[in-house]
Amino acid sequence: MKIGFIGTGSMGRTLVEAFIRSGKLSPQDLYIHNRTRAKAELLASEYPGIHVAADNRELVRQTRCIFLCMKPGEFRRVLEEIRGCTTRDHIVVSITSPVMIQDLEEWLPAKIAKIIPSITHAIFSGNSLYIPGSRLTTDDQAWLKDLFSAISSPLEVDERHARIASDLASCSPAFFANMMEKMADAAVEETGIPRESAISLVTQMAQGLGRLLTEGGFTLHTLQQRVAVPGGITREGLELLEKEVSPIFHRLIQLTHNKYEEDIEKVQKALNNRVEKNVP
Template identity: 60%
Template structure:
């Protein structure tokens, strides 16, 4: 099977490299194209054997499975480029959350699915969020699950939950890294702990915590209960964090959903403008 990737930005490149690293795809079975050719060529240097197409049309024609890894604002243009060459037997997988499956199925002949990936796939970890379209058979859905099992723990979700699930699985690593960075800075500022020591302590703590959750049977709640004895320092800290983070995370979901709604509206407008021109 030939795999085509239209868009080799951060997430598109991350997907290609993860699939190659996991041996789920052979480089000489991958075709890539990008608005800025230099980015595609850099990816080909990292994964020797990848073919860099001259344009998106070439990628769509030659691939059996097309990954659309483009920003919401560029999506309409890409669809206009490839819609005449996409075949009913091709898989078309979008990783752009505010582009709805119903719109893709209206404009493309292929078997459509939406998959929200994560930077964690670079470590062959994390969840990939799978949303098969109406043209996916049970066999197609199983194939999609097996493909992403090579680089992640796939999870089927309802398209209506795309934003919330993406906040946790896809945006989550950046949010968590930011919280840990602020925690580290506070330790340095308040206590005078050397920065390199604080960073090392936090990094190793995160690695260990991940192993406790994934390998030692702990849950988020049982881990807190195990560490925080009644009346102890950890319990006092948890009281503070509950008071501080509850409104913060509520606001975070409100903010991301607001941005998602704006992006969704812009994408819908781009489809409507294109239809008026026809």
């Protein structure tokens, strides 16, 4: 099956590269288009065989599955461009959480899905969040899950949980990388340890932590119990984190959900502000 990617920014590029490097797709299977054509041409030059479409309509005509990898504010422009050449046989996958499946099904006659990826797919890891639309057949769903199984662990979620699932699967790598960097910087400021040493220590720790949780038989709770012996330094540190840091995560989730609701409202206003709806 020929597959198209509209948008080759950070996540669109990550998906294209991961599918190729996993061996699941060959460059010849792929058509790409980007608003800034130079970005698409650069990606195609790195993976010879990828087709750079002249525009989004050509991409749709040449493919059976299309990934929409754009920012929320770009959806109306792209949907207006492609709805005239999209058919009931197409599978259209949005990777953008604030764009609702129902709205996409109103605009396009295609079979719709939402699959929210993570930067961790670059190393064939992490969960991809799978939300099927109403028109997907059993075979369509099996194909999509098989495709993403090559680079991730697909997890089906309800669309109403898309935001919190995205926080945990897709945003958390950046959140935790930030916390690790801040911990290393605090160590440098408080003790004078060389920054490269501090960064190396927290980076190697994170690698080992991941393996303990995935291969070592530990859970998040049992790992804390094993390291934090009663009366020890780690126990005191955990008590401080519980008091000072735990409330931050509630505020963080509230912030992301408030932004999510704002984005949904903006997208729906843009998509519904038209005279004609596409009725399949």
